[in-house]
Amino acid sequence: MGMAMANPALREELLKFEPTASLCYQCGTCTTVCPMTDYGLNTRLVMKLVNLGIMNDWVRKVIWLCTGCGLCQENCPNEIRIPNVIRFIRLRVINESRKK
Ligand code: SF4
Ligand code: SF4
Numbered sequence: 001m002g003m004a005m006a007n008p009a010l011r012e013e014l015l016k017f018e019p020t021a022s023l024c025y026q027c028g029t030c031t032t033v034c035p036m037t038d039y040g041l042n043t044r045l046v047m048k049l050v051n052l053g054i055m056n057d058w059v060r061k062v063i064w065l066c067t068g069c070g071l072c073q074e075n076c077p078n079e080i081r082i083p084n085v086i087r088f089i090r091l092r093v094i095n096e097s098r099k100k
Pocket of ligand 2: 034035066067069072073
């Protein structure tokens with residue numbers, strides 16, 4: 001997978017946009033309840049990578065599967081605003097494609 005370097009600046013930006021993201025402890029509940037898991041969206045793994053400042057090809061692809069249903073956030077033990085984290089990644093991907 002290309003573009004898989006950890007980027008501390010990306011993590012800082014994420015936490016400005018959505019401070020609750022740092023509370024993820026990788027319990028996996030979001031992946032269990034997400035209706036798009038069967039289609040390849042692994043929310044827990046998205047949270048892990050973006051918290052490390054990693055936006056690889058896999059993340060760039062699977063974030064578009066999210067419907068914004070909010071089940072992940074409702075069930076997350078730390079009430080992390082996961083749909084907003086996904087929104088952050090989408091905006092990054094869109095901004096990057098505009099610069100090309
Ligand atoms: S449910 Fe919340 S704490 Fe658990 S992995 Fe998902 S985002 Fe992280
Ligand atoms: S908001 Fe997105 S990531 Fe969260 S459960 Fe719904 S489809 Fe999955």
